[in-house]
Amino acid sequence: MDIKLGLRSNLVANLTGNTDFANADVDTQQFNLTPYKLFFPEKRQFFLENAGVFNFPLAGSSDLLFFSRQIGIDPITGQEVPINGGAKITGSLDGFELGLMDVDTRSSGPNPYANYAVLRVKRSLPGGSYIGVMGIDKRSGSRTDPFNQTGGVDTRLVFFKNLIFSAYAAQTRTPGLSGGQTNLGAVLNYQSNWLDLYQEHRKIGRHFNPEVGFLERTDCLCDYLDANFKVRPKMRRLRELNFEGFFFHAPDTHGVLQTQEWQGAFRAIFHNGSYSDDDIADVFTQRITDPFNIYKNLVIPNGLYHWTRHQLAYGSPQDRRLQVQLFERFGTYYNGHLNEARVRATYRAKERLSFSFSQQWNRFRLALPGGNFSVVVGSFQTNYSFSRFLSISTLLQMDTANTQAASANIRLRWNYRPDxxxxxxxxxxxxxxxxxxxxxxQFTENRFAVKWTYSWSP
Structure with missing residues (x-):
């Protein structure tokens, strides 16, 4: 059951009980080529509505102080964890942007019962600037991890409309951990017609542990610098040329290099929306401190690895019924070689009918026993509208790295009245x-569900 109440003209309350997310979009399958986490966006409606109020970015990466997917989904297997109930209030009050959330989940498999409380407050400043605070409290039935608390302050200051300074400071509290539980960061971003500059510095403690957030890595002194020069030549079909380069340097907090990458790229953008995007060189250094299980029983051992790769990419015009994207990346990879090839295509046959297809081939040749193998990840999606109110969509996916290589999702939606x-x-x-x-x-299931929603105004 879901209830939505308008408390004031700009303040809304959402209530949910025994929540079912059967109608949520399924995740697009990916194969992870890194020893770090992959980011998958939130798909569930209760958490999506006014989700921007709770946004607390940790610099320019996908890292977030609060990530709602940590609630109600097992982070290891992806299995849904039942939600007993939840409530949230979002909107603005007396010049402040306010977000308040409380969700209770029940015990399921290895996941004990838990309660999540979140508070986010932001004060708008002139010119699109703001200052804000956030607090997160997780309580669970786990004997070894009964609580996890996270707090942070952040700001975004806009100068001269094209110069933006952002900064944050965050800290966590976790039983059994002491010291190194802070995360500090600052970003300087400059944008003009001919030049974009981006600089980021972060210091992430070894024990910084936001259990209700998303964090790719810990124990890092991360520096990132990106410069993009934009040229707009007076040519008939060409809109813009980009010459871009970035440098990422990430030692741990003791100064030992963990990751380093630098890249030079050339990009051409045309008036019809087509583009080419080519990496002249992408030079990588990666230290493996825990054996990296890349595929089934194949493990890349500990060590410091260096490799170089190159990329060619093309996207077709965006105003055509058939749109195609082609991608090829090749070069060395850890102690061997890797070729990545991707094809994505969308075809709008009619106003009511569209098809989407994507396929990625990863061809590995590693200096390990059984190191010559391929992984194929693909999807095929159709969308058809019988009318403005009745539609059906199908999504078929394949990932040969999974035990169950194929998956399917078929959804019929009838919008019989507004909302x-x-x-x-x-x-x-x-x-x-x-x-x-x-x-x-990964957790897999065979599930047939019928969900009915009815909304009314009191």
Whole structure:
């Protein structure tokens, strides 16, 4: 059951009980080529509505102090964890942007019961600037991890409309951990017609542990610098040329290099929306401190690795019925070689009918026993509208790295009145992806569901 109440003209309350997310979009399957986590966006409606109020970015990366997917989904297997109930209030009050959330989940498998409380407050400043605070409190039935608390302050200051300074400071509290539980960062971003500059510095403590957030890595002194020169020649079909380069340097807090990457790229953008995007060189250094399980029983051992790769990419015009994107990346990879080839295509046959196709081939040649192998990840999606109110969508996916290589999601939606729907959904395979590094076993299911929603105004 879901209830939405307008408390004031700009303040809304959402209530949910025994929540079912059968109608949520399934995750697009990916194969992880790194020893770090992959980011998958939130898909569930209760958490999506006014989600921007709770946004607390940790610099320019995908890292977030609060990530709602940590609530109600097992982060290791992707299995849904039942939600007893939840409530949130979002909007503005007396010049402040306010977000308040409380969600209770019950015990399921290895996941004990837990309660999540979140508070986010922001004060708008002139010119699009703001200053804000956030607090997160997680309590669970785990004997070894009964609580986790996170707090932070952040600001965004806009100068001269094209110069933006952002900064944050955050800290966590976790039983059994002491010291190194802070995360500090600052970003300077400059944008003009001919030049974009971006500089970021972060200091992430070894024990910084936001259990209700998303964090790719810890124990890092991360520096990132990006410069993009933009040229607009007076040529008939060419709109813009980009010459871009970035440098990423990430030692740990003791100064030992963990990751380093620098890249030079050339990009051409045309008036019809087509583009080419070519990496002249992408030079990588990566230290493995825990054996990296890249595929099934294949493990890349500890050590310091260096490799170089190159990229060619093309996107077709955006105003055509058929749109195609081609991608090829090749070069060395850890102690061997890797070729990545991707094809994405969208075809709008009619106003009511569209098809989407994507395929990625990863061809590995590693200096390990069984190191010559391939992984194929692909999807095929169709969308058809019988009318403005009745539609059906199908999504078929394949990942040969998974035990169950194929999955399917079929969804029929009837919007029989404003904000009221009837869903008929069938899912076979994976719904939500894992949020941990490497490639753990994913939870799969065969599920048929019917969901009816009805909304009214008192």
């Amino acid at each position: 009221s729907d009837l869903y008929v959904i069938y899912t076979a395979g994976q719904r939500f992806a894992s949020l941990v590094a490497a490639s753990p076993a």
